[in-house]
Structure formats: C-alpha cells, structure tokens
Amino acid sequence: MKRAHNVYKSQKLIRIMLEYDETENTINWITIAGDFFLYPEEALETLEAGLIGTKLEKETLKQEIDNCLKNSEVYGFDSTSLTEAILGCKT
Amino acid sequence: MVARHKMSTIRFSKIRVLETGYNNAALNMAIDEALIENIGDAPILRIYGWQPAAVSIGYFQSIREEVDLEKCSKIGVDVVRRLTGGGAVLHEIELTYSFITKQYPQNIMESYRWICETIVISIKRLGFDASFVPLNDIVVKGKKVSGSAQTRRKGVLLQHGTLLLGVDVDKMFCVLKVPSEKFKDKIIKDVKERVTSLAGTTFEEMASSLKTSFATKFDAKLLADTMSTEEINHANWLAERKYNSGEWNRRR
Numbered sequence: 001m002k003r004a005h006n007v008y009k010s011q012k013l014i015r016i017m018l019e020y021d022e023t024e025n026t027i028n029w030i031t032i033a034g035d036f037f038l039y040p041e042e043a044l045e046t047l048e049a050g051l052i053g054t055k056l057e058k059e060t061l062k063q064e065i066d067n068c069l070k071n072s073e074v075y076g077f078d079s080t081s082l083t084e085a086i087l088g089c090k091t
Numbered sequence: 092m093v094a095r096h097k098m099s100t101i102r103f104s105k106i107r108v109l110e111t112g113y114n115n116a117a118l119n120m121a122i123d124e125a126l127i128e129n130i131g132d133a134p135i136l137r138i139y140g141w142q143p144a145a146v147s148i149g150y151f152q153s154i155r156e157e158v159d160l161e162k163c164s165k166i167g168v169d170v171v172r173r174l175t176g177g178g179a180v181l182h183e184i185e186l187t188y189s190f191i192t193k194q195y196p197q198n199i200m201e202s203y204r205w206i207c208e209t210i211v212i213s214i215k216r217l218g219f220d221a222s223f224v225p226l227n228d229i230v231v232k233g234k235k236v237s238g239s240a241q242t243r244r245k246g247v248l249l250q251h252g253t254l255l256l257g258v259d260v261d262k263m264f265c266v267l268k269v270p271s272e273k274f275k276d277k278i279i280k281d282v283k284e285r286v287t288s289l290a291g292t293t294f295e296e297m298a299s300s301l302k303t304s305f306a307t308k309f310d311a312k313l314l315a316d317t318m319s320t321e322e323i324n325h326a327n328w329l330a331e332r333k334y335n336s337g338e339w340n341r342r343r
Contacts, residue, residue, distance in 0.1 A: 007270050012178075015156055033153040033343045035178035037226070039199055041150055041242065073199055075226050 001028065008085035012036040012076030018089040025056050030086070036076025043072035056090065058083055101194050101205075103311040107133045108302060109318060113142035116169035119187070120147070121329035122318070124174060126191050127247045129322050133314065134192035136305050137251075138298045144183040145169035146266055149176045149240070153343040156268065163266050172340045175240035175251065177227065179267050184257030184288070186297045190305075195248040199241070203227050206250045207239060213304035214254070217292055227252070234287035254297055255288040 002022050008014045012035045019029040030051050038044055050068040054061060065079040077085070111122055119139060126135055148157050150173055157179045163170050168181075188210070196202045207223045214221035219231045229237035239252030260283045269275045289297065306313050318326070333339050 009270075013270060015153060031153075031343060033151055033156065035149050035152060035176070037176035037240070038151065039241075039243065041176065044151060075199075 004089035006085055006088040008081065008088055010077040010081035010085070014077055014082065014085045016085050016089055018086065020056060020089075027051050027054050027056065027086075032082070032085075034076065036074065038069075038075075039073045043069060051086075056087060058087065061086060101196070101309070103134055103192075103194070103309045105133050105312045105314045106305055106309065107131075107135045107314050107316050109135060109137045109316055110298065111137060111139045111318065113140040115143065115330075116141060116145035116147065116171035116182075117330040117334035118326060119145075120171050120173060120334045121326040122322075123189050123191070123249055123251060124329050124333075125322050125326035126189070126318075127244055127249050128325060129319070130191055130193060130247055132193070134190065134194070134309075136302065136313075137189040137191070138301065139187050139189075140185070140294065141169070141182040141187070143167050143169055144181065145171060146179055146181050147171050147173045148179045149173060150242075151176055151343065152179060154341055159266055159268055166266070168266050170340065171334050172342065173240065173251075174244075174249065175242045177238065177240040180238065180253060181259075181263045181266060182253065183259065183262070184255070186254045186256060186294050186301070187251060188254065188301060189249060189251040191247060191249050193247055200225060202248060203239065203241065203250070207237075207252075209304050209308045210237060210239075210252070210254070210301070212308065213297070213300040214289065216300045216304070217289065217296060219289055231287060231289070235285055236287055236289055254301075255286070256292055256294065256297065257290065258286055258288040260286065 003019050006016045015033040017031040020027050030048050047068040054064045062079045062083045065082050146158050148154055158170055190206050196205050203226055211221045211223050221229055221231050224230050227239045228235050237254050239250050241250045264279050269278050302313055
C-alpha cells in the first residue's frame with residue numbers, strides 16, 4: 001500500500017491524492033480536487049468510486065474515466081490529462 | 092421534464108430582485124441555496140456583498156490545499172465552500188450577483204453566455220469596454236474583471252459571480268496558497284497582469300446598471316422584494332448546519 005499525490009496543470013489545476021497497491025498496481029483510494037467544472041457535480045464522486053480497483057495503466061485508466069464521465073460535462077480537464085495526472089503520482 | 096429553450100426565446104414577465112446587503116460567507120452561500128430550493132415562477136436576481144471579507148473555494152477544491160486557514164483566522168477573513176465549481180476567490184471590494192432561474196438554455200456553454208452577456212452590457216453601460224471570454228470570464232482590455240460559476244439542481248440554474256470594484260492581489264495571496272512556493276512571485280506577477288477592477292465604480296452604480304441590463308435583456312419588469320420568512324429560516328438553518336460545518340467545508 002502506498003500513498004502519493006500529484007499536482008497537474010491541465011486547462012485547470014488538478015490535485016490527485018492516491019493510495020495504491022504496489023503489487024497489484026491498482027487504485028485503493030483516490031481523491032480528485034481542483035478548480036475545474038463538472039456537471040453534474042456528483043459525477044466526481046461516481047468517478048472516484050469507479051476508479052477503485054482500476055489498474056494504474058494508461059489505456060485502462062483512460063477507458064474507465066471516459067466510461068464514468070460519459071453522461072457528464074467537464075471543463076478544465078479531459079480523460080487524457082486526468083490519466084496523466086493520476087499516473088504522475090507514481091513518478 | 093425540463094423544457095429546452097433556445098437563448099433568444101426566453102423572456103420573463105418579471106424578475107424578482109433581492110438586494111440582500113452584506114453578510115458573512117456562510118450565510119451568503121446559504122441564501123443562494125435557500126433561494127434555489129424555494130424559487131417560484133419568477134427568476135431571481137440577487138445582489139450582495141461580503142462582510143467580513145471572505146475566501147470562497149470551488150466545490151471540487153480542497154480547503155487545506157487552497158487556503159491559509161491560520162492567516163484567514165488571524166486577519167478575520169471567512170472561508171466557505173461554494174455549491175459551484177471553479178477556483179478560490181477573495182471577496183472583498185466587489186459586487187456579487189446570483190441569477191436563479193427555472194428557465195434556461197440547457198447547453199452549459201450557451202447558458203454561461205446567456206447570463207454573462209447580460210453582465211457585459213451592464214459593465215459597458217458604465218463606460219468600460221467589456222467582453223465575454225468563455226467559459227465564465229468577463230474581461231476589460233484583456234484583463235479579468237468578473238468570474239462566474241454555475242450549478243443546476245432539481246431543474247433550477249444558479250449562476251453567481253463577482254464584479255471586481257477593487258482588487259488587492261497581495262492580500263489575495265496572503266490568504267490563498269499557491270501550487271508552488273518556488274514560483275510564488277511569478278504567480279503573483281501573472282495575476283497582477285491578468286486581473287483588474289472596475290475602479291471608480293460604486294456598488295450602487297454597478298447594482299443599478301445590472302438591474303437595468305437584466306430588465307432590458309429579458310424584457311421583464313423588476314420586482315424589488317425581500318426574502319420571505321421561510322427563505323430566511325431556511326438560509327439560517329443552512330448557514331449553521333451546512334456552510335459553517337467542517338463536514339461541508341473540508342469535504343475534499
């Protein structure tokens with residue numbers, strides 16, 4: 001179990017707090033914060049819950065983010081930049 | 092089901108105008124939420140200020156990461172989380188507006204434009220060459236003078252925003268944290284270059300121009316009103332139980 005965080009500048013600033021399983025390379029817990037806009041707002045909690053258990057791999061993560069946000073509108077980041085922000089926790 | 096509207100087709104016969112004066116941060120945000128919950132057929136234009144000065148953070152922000160809470164406490168600056176997204180703002184020398192309506196363009200970009208262009212007209216009337224910069228900013232000569240944010244709940248749109256009548260960037264960064272201490276000076280310099288105010292405009296002049304613009308834009312009569320007892324009670328309850336609580340303010 002490892003904790004990490006990352007601050008990532010996309011169109012808006014994204015702050016990631018992450019706890020992940022180093023052996024399985026999966027997300028145990030994640031908080032995504034920042035000055036972005038997301039409609040409806042509750043979609044962020046759905047996204048955070050949806051990412052639990054997801055492999056910390058580029059394509060898998062991006063796919064899961066796209067899936068979780070498919071009924072939402074985001075201003076300030078996209079699935080590519082959010083994936084980079086999350087993976088940046090490991091570097 | 093929410094009716095879909097093109098921007099140009101929306102007209103209101105009247106707009107309820109609430110000038111709620113200066114309040115603390117928790118009550119200010121609580122009033123906005125109480126008005127969403129209790130709105131009738133007429134949209135509401137609310138005009139207000141902040142006393143004491145306050146930092147509001149966006150719905151998705153982390154208060155610990157964005158705000159120097161110790162400094163705020165020391166100099167008497169309130170802190171509150173908004174219902175809306177976006178960034179942290181120091182509210183001091185400004186007029187804040189809220190527009191709350193059950194009829195609005197469903198497209199988010201369009202709805203920002205719909206309200207912000209009304210604000211632009213009100214600023215232009217005061218002699219400033221203002222323009223709207225999507226998603227949510229209004230600039231004068233390329234510098235930001237107003238920022239807005241929206242939420243939609245139970246078929247009601249709330250957009251609230253600031254109109255800067257003065258700006259103190261140094262004080263702003265006295266209470267707001269920066270993403271990188273190493274680049275703090277550069278960040279402050281950048282903000283000083285990007286933000287300005289409608290200097291020389293009084294709160295009353297701005298309020299008057301805003302009201303005229305909303306009446307003209309929507310071909311509506313303005314109904315000067317006060318909050319009902321039910322709205323006041325609801326707002327006080329929300330201020331105490333929600334907007335003053337750690338559970339809400341420290342949610343992220």
